[in-house]
Amino acid sequence: MNPKLARLLTRLYPRPWRERYGAEFEALLLESRGGLGMAANVVRAAIYERISPTQGGKMNQDPRSFGSLSRQASAFLPLAMSLTALAVVLGHIAIYGAAREADEGAAAHIWQLLMAGQLPVVAFFAIKWLPRAPKAALGVLALQAGAVLVSMAPVFYFNL
């Protein structure tokens, strides 16, 4: 469909509806072949939406929002790995003390695996989401970086 007509038809809908569905609806119209029947269908639906608007909190939910992005596996997995690494270090300190050992134990290897293992996941997240939703993706990446720093803090603080 003609982009101008797609935009015009989308603008027939009320603002709250457009804010939630406008972009995806316009993309769908652009992909469609168009025609009088389809335009009539959209006009009818837009009038109905103005008479009986869709209600509810979901209207403001953006799939590219921080909340939506943070539910992605590639967003929360690195956070979980950092927190597990932190728990491993703190558990080791609690049991064996903070003294530096000559031989790296199992805890040190687990910590290293968890920290290194999350790098490809973080890279995947950044490559996938930074171009699509830069602001929200940067927020998630900052959170992941924070979790890495927190899990590294006891290692450097106690010089383990």
Place this chain on the structure above:
Amino acid sequence: MSSTRNVVKTEKNQELGHYSDPPLLVLASLANGPKHGHAMIEDIERLCGTHLGPGSLYGAIARLEQQSWIEPLPPEERRWPYRITAEGLRVLRAKLTTLHRFAEAGLQRLEPS
């Protein structure tokens, strides 16, 4: 009561038999996996021959999402996929079961006695 079979041609029957309940059609389309708008329109057409217009489709999507029967997934390029929720699956199953019972009873009445 006489049978109504062969009264109208098969093509005409198909045309008359178009089913149009957009929310139910959207739920049925999403039952076998997430889809974006265009894929839903094509799938529904294959499923029952009904061509949903974009207005009808998004009218149904908005209301189904409001009821938490479907949920959006992160966009893929310029496409916004949706998936059915567990509650949506329960609703779909219940509605289809009722329709099935209704269709069976209705068709039985059309059979010659």
